[in-house]
Amino acid sequence: MLKRFQRAWLFALILITPAWGQGHKPATAVSESDPAAVERGQAQFKSSCGFCHGEDATGSRAPDLVRSSIVAHDEQGSLLAPTIRNGRPDQGMPAFPALSDKQVADIIAFLHHQAYEASHSAHVPGNYPVAKLLTGNAEAGKAFFLGDGGCSGCHSLDGDLKGIASRMNPIDLQQAIVYPNNSRAPKPTATVTLKDGTRYEGKILHQDEFRISIMAQDGWYRSFAVPDVTIAIHDPLEAHRALTSRYTDADIHNLFAFLEKAK
Amino acid sequence: MMKVVAATLLAAVVNLQVTIAADSANASLQTADLSKPLSKDWPTFNGDYSGRRFSELSQINQSNVKRLTLAWMSQFQTVGIKSTPLMVNGILYFTTPDNVWAADAHSGETIWHYYRPSQGDHIGNRGVGMYGDWLYFGTPDCHLVSLDAKTGNLRWDIELADPKAGYFATMAPLIVRDHVIVGVSGDVTDVPGFLASVDPVTGSVQWKWNSEPKPGEPGSETWPQGTDAVTHGGGMTWMTGTYDPGLNQLYWGIGNPNPVLNGDIRKGENLYTCSIVSLNPDTGKLLWHFQPSPHDTHDWDAVQTPVLVDDDYNGVHRKLLLQASRNGFFFVLDRTTGEHILTTPFVATNWSKGIDSRGQPIPNPAKEPKPDGVLVSPGSDGATNWMAPTFDPKSQLFLFSARRLWSLFYMTAEGKPEGWAGRDRNLWADSFLVGMDYKTGNIRWKHEMGKGEAVAGLLSTAGNLLFTADNANNLLALDPATGKTLWHAHVSAGMLTGPTTYELDGKQYLLTAVGSLLIAWTLAE
Numbered sequence: 001m002l003k004r005f006q007r008a009w010l011f012a013l014i015l016i017t018p019a020w021g022q023g024h025k026p027a028t029a030v031s032e033s034d035p036a037a038v039e040r041g042q043a044q045f046k047s048s049c050g051f052c053h054g055e056d057a058t059g060s061r062a063p064d065l066v067r068s069s070i071v072a073h074d075e076q077g078s079l080l081a082p083t084i085r086n087g088r089p090d091q092g093m094p095a096f097p098a099l100s101d102k103q104v105a106d107i108i109a110f111l112h113h114q115a116y117e118a119s120h121s122a123h124v125p126g127n128y129p130v131a132k133l134l135t136g137n138a139e140a141g142k143a144f145f146l147g148d149g150g151c152s153g154c155h156s157l158d159g160d161l162k163g164i165a166s167r168m169n170p171i172d173l174q175q176a177i178v179y180p181n182n183s184r185a186p187k188p189t190a191t192v193t194l195k196d197g198t199r200y201e202g203k204i205l206h207q208d209e210f211r212i213s214i215m216a217q218d219g220w221y222r223s224f225a226v227p228d229v230t231i232a233i234h235d236p237l238e239a240h241r242a243l244t245s246r247y248t249d250a251d252i253h254n255l256f257a258f259l260e261k262a263k
Numbered sequence: 264m265m266k267v268v269a270a271t272l273l274a275a276v277v278n279l280q281v282t283i284a285a286d287s288a289n290a291s292l293q294t295a296d297l298s299k300p301l302s303k304d305w306p307t308f309n310g311d312y313s314g315r316r317f318s319e320l321s322q323i324n325q326s327n328v329k330r331l332t333l334a335w336m337s338q339f340q341t342v343g344i345k346s347t348p349l350m351v352n353g354i355l356y357f358t359t360p361d362n363v364w365a366a367d368a369h370s371g372e373t374i375w376h377y378y379r380p381s382q383g384d385h386i387g388n389r390g391v392g393m394y395g396d397w398l399y400f401g402t403p404d405c406h407l408v409s410l411d412a413k414t415g416n417l418r419w420d421i422e423l424a425d426p427k428a429g430y431f432a433t434m435a436p437l438i439v440r441d442h443v444i445v446g447v448s449g450d451v452t453d454v455p456g457f458l459a460s461v462d463p464v465t466g467s468v469q470w471k472w473n474s475e476p477k478p479g480e481p482g483s484e485t486w487p488q489g490t491d492a493v494t495h496g497g498g499m500t501w502m503t504g505t506y507d508p509g510l511n512q513l514y515w516g517i518g519n520p521n522p523v524l525n526g527d528i529r530k531g532e533n534l535y536t537c538s539i540v541s542l543n544p545d546t547g548k549l550l551w552h553f554q555p556s557p558h559d560t561h562d563w564d565a566v567q568t569p570v571l572v573d574d575d576y577n578g579v580h581r582k583l584l585l586q587a588s589r590n591g592f593f594f595v596l597d598r599t600t601g602e603h604i605l606t607t608p609f610v611a612t613n614w615s616k617g618i619d620s621r622g623q624p625i626p627n628p629a630k631e632p633k634p635d636g637v638l639v640s641p642g643s644d645g646a647t648n649w650m651a652p653t654f655d656p657k658s659q660l661f662l663f664s665a666r667r668l669w670s671l672f673y674m675t676a677e678g679k680p681e682g683w684a685g686r687d688r689n690l691w692a693d694s695f696l697v698g699m700d701y702k703t704g705n706i707r708w709k710h711e712m713g714k715g716e717a718v719a720g721l722l723s724t725a726g727n728l729l730f731t732a733d734n735a736n737n738l739l740a741l742d743p744a745t746g747k748t749l750w751h752a753h754v755s756a757g758m759l760t761g762p763t764t765y766e767l768d769g770k771q772y773l774l775t776a777v778g779s780l781l782i783a784w785t786l787a788e
Contacts, residue, residue, distance in 0.1 A: 058679040059491060066681045067453050067495075072427040119429060119451045122523070122683035124673045135635040171688075174636055175671060179690035208713060208735035210751060241691060244669050245611060249629070249637050252671075 028105040030076045032112035041110030044103050048096060057114045062093065066118045071111050080108045130170040134257055136250065141258025144251050149243065151255075154236075157262055165263040174256045178247065179240050186236040190214050192222075193230040204233070291412055292351050292393045294438055298508040303766040305350040308390055308435035310763065314505035314570040315654040317723045318764045322771035324726030327786055328740045328750045334772055334785040337371025339364065343759045344776040346390035347435065347651070347720075350765040355774075356393065356412065357781070360385040360403050360433075365415060368767055368774075371781055375415035379408065384431040384448070389503065389649075389760075392436030392443060394463040399443050401432025407445055407461060419466040423447055428454050435503045436461075439513065439544040442469060446500025446515070450562075453521040453681055455496025456536075460547060470547030474498025474517050474535055482534035482552075492529040495681075497521035498536040502566035502649055506544065507582065510599060513544045514584060516566035519559050524632040524685035525674050532557040537565045539586060539594075541601060551601030554623050555588040560631040561614065561672065561687070562643040563590040570654050570661065571598060576702065585701050587652055587663045589645030590614070592624055593704050607704030609697055610646045610667055614639050632672035632685050642670025643687045644716055651720030651761035654701075655729065658744040661701040662729055664717045668692040692716045694734055698746050708746035720761020730773060732758035738775055754782065 031037045046055045052062035065071055074080045084104050087095035099107075145151045155161050165173060176182060190212060191201045200222055206213040212231055213223040224231075235241075292306055301310035302319040310316055323331065341359045348357035354374065355366045361381055365374040383403030391410075392399040397418060398410040404426040409418040423445060424430035429452030437444040443461040456474035461467070475493050476482035486493040497520035504515035520529060520536035535549075537556035542549055555565040570585045584598035591612035595605035603622030615624040630639050640646075645666070652663035669690040676684035694717035696710040713734035722730045729743040736757055740750035756778030763774045773784040 054679070056678045058681060064491060064681075067428070069425065069428060072425070072429075072452075115452075118453075118681035121676065121681070122451060122686050124675055124686050124688060128673070128675070132634040133636065171673075175688050175690065178638065178671065179669070181689070181691060206735065208733060208737055209711075209748060210737065210753075237691075244638075244690065245613070245640070247638055249633075252638060253635055 028102045030105045030108045030112070032109040032116070034109065037106050037109040038113040040103075041106035041108070041113075044099075045107050045110050048099065048103075049107065052093075057111055065111055066114045071115050074108065074112070077105060077108045080111065081105075084108075124171055126169050126171065128169070128171040130260065133170050133174055133253075134260060136253030136255070136257035138254070138257040138261045140250070141254035141256070144255055145258055149251065149255065150239065154239065157259075161259065161262075163263075165260045170256075170260060173259060174252065177255050177259065178244060178252060179237065188233060188235040188237075190234070191232040192224055193232075194224075195228065291354075291396050294394060294440055297438065304352070305348070305763045305765050306393060307349065307437065308347050308392070308503040309505065309568065309651065312506040312508060312571070313654075314568040314652075315572070315656075315723075316651050316721065316761065317654055317656060317725075319725045320764055320766055320771045321725040321727075322766070323724070323728065323764075323773060323786060325728060325742065325749060328726070328728060330787045331740070331750055331752075331773065331784045332787040334783040335369075335371045336783070337366065337373075337781045339373075339779050339781070341779050342385075343756070343778050344781070345387035345759045346776075347760055347763060348774060348776070348781070349391060349393055350763065350774070351393060351412075353767055354412075355781075356391050356398060357776070358388045358390050358400060359779075360388045362388075363391060363398065363400050363410060363415065365412065366781070368765060368772070368783075371783065377410055377415040377417075381406075383426045384433075386431075386433065386448075387759075388433050390435035392438045394438045394443065397463060399436040399438070399445070399461075399463070401434060401436065401445060403431050405430040405432045405447060405449075407432065407436070407443070407466070409463070409466060421461070421466045423459060424454075424457075428452060430454060434501050437503050437506065437513075438463065439506050442544050444504070444513065444544065446502070446504075448499050448501040450497055450499055450519060450521055450523055451682055453495035453497070455494065456498035456500050456518060458500045458515055458542070458547070460544065472540075472542055472547040472549065474500065476534065485532040485534045487528070487530055490528065495521045495529065497523070497533075499564070500566070501564070502568065505569050505571050505584075507571055507598060510582070511544065512550060512598065513542045514569040514571070514598065515540050515542065516564065516569060516586070518564040518566055519556075519562050522676070522680040522682060522684040523562050524560055524672065524683055524687075525676055525680035526558055526560040526631055528680060530558070533559070537563060537590075539565055539569055539584070539596070539601075541598065553594070553596055553601050553603060553621075555586065555592060555594060556590045556626070557623055558626055559590075560626070561590070561639060563588070563641075563645060565589065566649065567647060568652055569598075570652055572654055572661075572701065574659075574702075583701075585652075585654070585661050587647050587661070587665070587697070587699075589641075589648055590624065591641050591646035593661075593699065593701075594622070595701060595704075605701075605704055609665055609699065609704075609706065610641060612640050612646070630672075632674035632687070634674055636671045636673050639670055639672050639687070641666065641668040642689050642692070643672070644668060644670075644689070644692075648718075650718055651722075653721040653723040653729065655723040655743040657725075657727060658698070659700070659702075660698045660707060660743060662699070662721050662723060662743060663697055664694065664712070664719065664721065664731070665697050666692050666694045666716055668716065696721075696729075696731065696741070696746060698743065710741060710746035710748075719758040722762045722764060724764060730762040730764075730775075732762075732775070732777075736777075738762075738777075752784075755780070
């Protein structure tokens with residue numbers, strides 16, 4: 001199977017290679033990182049290619065180009081330009097000799113952009129649109145905030161949460177509602193009591209089953225063997241952890257609508 | 264192409280030698296040894312074929328483990344070591360992406376270093392396979408290369424799959440008689456997975472098993488008909504499987520389907536993604552399958568080591584297969600037939616509506632990723648993952664690393680989804696070790712490992728010891744029966760692979776990879 005695949009590729013290269021010598025590689029540079037070129041290419045692709053390959057190039061009557069081998073192996077139009085120019089008559093693809101070099105370069109820029117986007121889609125962007133997240137009911141969110149959720153035990157819209165929706169991206173706000181694991185989130189502290197009664201208190205810098213280290217109230221880094229001391233942990237996010245498994249998705253969307261609209 | 268031709272020619276030349284290499288008593292590795300219980304050497308990824316990572320060595324044991332001391336420490340100029348080092352006849356073989364080292368197992372001194380720079384995903388490499396005097400190594404550009412173990416010289420180099428299409432190779436090849444069994448990685452693009460068997464001598468492909476059935480084949484009915492959905496594939500084979508020499512059956516965990524977080528264009532169970540499959544190693548023919556995550560939309564590969572355990576239960580001898588799966592469920596199967604025996608969650612999950620008559624969790628469509636976010640346990644990193652589990656025959660406990668992990672899953676694609684089509688955002692995680700009675704799925708003990716996601720593998724030994732590392736850079740020795748800590752050492756970084764053990768000149772060593780350091784421990788004289 002592998003060998004057959006490699007042989008098919010060799011044929012593809014042989015078929016395409018002569019076209020390079022005929023000046024079919026576009027004279028205009030392919031600029032897939034130029035949004036204007038990608039946008040022009042999208043429009044051109046839609047009118048010239050979309051009927052068969054789908055308007056977004058994900059395939060229709062003709063193959064999906066987003067995950068096509070030719071797009072993956074193309075460099076600056078080396079494979080795509082001749083394919084567009086000459087077509088693939090054996091597979092029913094017509095030639096497009098009338099397109100200008102610039103139009104071909106734009107189409108290629110669009111195809112590379114689509115392939116890049118698909119292969120980098122394991123990501124929720126920071127500017128994720130708020131409209132997609134606003135599916136909840138703000139009134140129900142308010143009721144949860146004041147009631148069932150117990151949020152108002154620690155938070156208030158007039159206090160710590162004042163202007164919260166203006167200070168955070170919507171996607172970050174939704175995450176922080178459930179569990180604020182960003183750098184601004186409050187960190188756990190410990191009170192460490194020695195056998196002689198001396199107490200140290202401060203932010204936890206290291207903790208495992210053997211040692212605990214804190215930045216103590218006297219400004220010194222202090223580290224203790226767990227068996228030698230009594231330790232009380234104060235985790236300001238404990239309520240968030242306890243609430244996590246109790247949330248319904250509707251609770252989260254309602255709370256988000258409540259806080260986002262309180263802008 | 265030239266490389267393939269060259270490899271074939273070279274293979275013809277060396278063909279005569281292999282017979283000598285594989286049959287000679289002087290050969291570095293007899294493949295038949297991989298079927299024996301693990302003792303002085305560590306000749307394959309999981310030590311032996313069973314995936315138990317249990318060593319018969321007992322010089323280091325509960326009575327003396329507190330006397331463990333540094334034997335040697337060796338720094339390598341590389342990224343963190345994720346591979347499991349092999350140890351054969353006093354020589355260690357280990358890897359990072361693009362790199363293979365042979366080092367003296369007595370001292371950590373480098374014997375040779377092979378470097379092959381490449382394009383492609385450099386996320387990690389899990390080690391080499393060994394056959395006779397030869398090594399097999401997967402590369403970021405999805406090639407399989409064979410090296411001479413004596414010198415590190417290249418024997419041949421073949422392309423397994425097109426790296427430009429998004430394939431790469433990370434897993435440690437498994438040698439079964441005259442087969443080098445290799446899998447592939449890659450799910451950022453929609454490409455189909457496969458498992459291949461390569462001739463150890465010539466590098467030619469003996470068979471290839473595709474993770475997705477062809478139209479009309481059994482299993483094809485679990486994909487939409489009349490669309491290109493099945494060609495989007497997925498089903499990567501990125502972890503080393505296990506093998507039962509008595510049954511001559513291979514066991515392999517298969518990865519997630521594509522698009523990863525969107526199941527709308529691939530309605531159905533999507534066999535054989537997120538499945539455990541058994542294959543005939545001589546033909547690649549599928550013998551049976553079981554699917555831990557039907558129609559997965561959360562990246563829960565079922566690639567976790569399928570561990571092979573035999574027992575006598577109610578007077579019946581059973582040949583079992585155990586898997587703690589990334590989706591939060593533990594499974595016990597009859598490994599001869601694939602018949603289901605037990606399914607039980609080992610963390611609190613919220614994505615399943617129950618267990619069907621075949622023992623497979625039923626996914627709840629309400630917990631598929633959505634544009635406005637869905638709260639799911641576990642997150643895509645899984646309730647467990649590639650970290651090696653172990654089986655301790657004395658306590659009869661299945662021991663593995665687990666996590667409580669909550670995440671918000673977003674489906675972000677507009678139009679037809681391709682690639683991942685979304686992602687989850689982690690909320691919080693903490694990790695623990697599990698000592699599980701595999702007969703019932705009851706958790707006998709938990710040992711908390713700290714906040715975050717543990718990535719260290721496990722090892723158990725006849726010294727009644729369980730070795731691993733916690734999330735705070737401590738190497739640990741525990742009592743496998745109770746999870747109680749017996750020894751620890753704080754080191755400079757986390758352990759990204761599993762500990763191993765071997766014996767040289769009458770002395771047992773514990774080997775731990777910490778960042779890009781190898782640290783070997785032994786008993787103080």
